[in-house]
Amino acid sequence: MKQFFKESPRQSKSNQFKYCPQCGSSLTTNHRKAENKIKCNNCDFIQYSNPLPCVSVIIKNNDGRVLIGRRITGKKLWCLPCGFVEDGENFLNAGHREVKEETGLEVRFERIVNVVSNEFSSFESIVIVLEAKIIGGSPTAGDDITELKWIQSQDCFEEFEFTADKHITEKHFSGHLSGILIDRRYETKGI
Numbered sequence: 700m701k702q703f704f705k706e707s708p709r710q711s712k713s714n715q716f717k718y719c720p721q722c723g724s725s726l727t728t729n730h731r732k733a734e735n736k737i738k739c740n741n742c743d744f745i746q747y748s749n750p751l752p753c754v755s756v757i758i759k760n761n762d763g764r765v766l767i768g769r770r771i772t773g774k775k776l777w778c779l780p781c782g783f784v785e786d787g788e789n790f791l792n793a794g795h796r797e798v799k800e801e802t803g804l805e806v807r808f809e810r811i812v813n814v815v816s817n818e819f820s821s822f823e824s825i826v827i828v829l830e831a832k833i834i835g836g837s838p839t840a841g842d843d844i845t846e847l848k849w850i851q852s853q854d855c856f857e858e859f860e861f862t863a864d865k866h867i868t869e870k871h872f873s874g875h876l877s878g879i880l881i882d883r884r885y886e887t888k889g890i
């Protein structure tokens with residue numbers, strides 16, 4: 700099971716402050732601790748530049764097919780329903796929100812099947828991959844997904860936007876995904 704993917708080498712760090720938002724001093728990289736940590740030498744401000752937490756979801760139907768969506772951004776190729784975990788959300792609730800926004804479906808998460816790190820040119824992500832079955836709604840593309848389709852194991856895998864999605868979907872169809880159970884105590888939707 701592969702868990703590290705380099706989509707494109709990390710380049711820009713355009714989201715870093717040049718001046719301290721607390722005191723206005725010029726900011727420098729603190730090489731003593733980590734290259735990616737920006738520390739103000741005049742006050743206690745530190746800007747962390749961390750990978751972004753995401754969820755992606757393998758949604759199965761009763762025929763064993765998996766739902767993928769065509770993206771409105773990037774190369775406009777196909778991906779598993781996915782997105783960033785927002786402020787105030789846990790990863791399960793983020794998964795419910797993203798699935799609802801992008802597919803119109805309500806799901807029950809069954810297992811956590813993988814965790815992957817992705818490197819992109821402008822940021823890095825850590826993706827918790829969930830497996831889910833449908834409990835409500837009807838498939839309707841929305842948000843940053845323009846089209847949905849069900850795929851099965853013999854369908855071609857060349858059109859995925861992300862290498863990780865292709866890998867995970869192949870592992871799913873070949874029966875190589877195991878996983879850990881979901882702790883539902885803090886799940887607020889789609890039980």
Ligand SMILES: [Zn+2]
Binds near residue numbers: 719721723741742
């Ligand atoms: Zn400062």
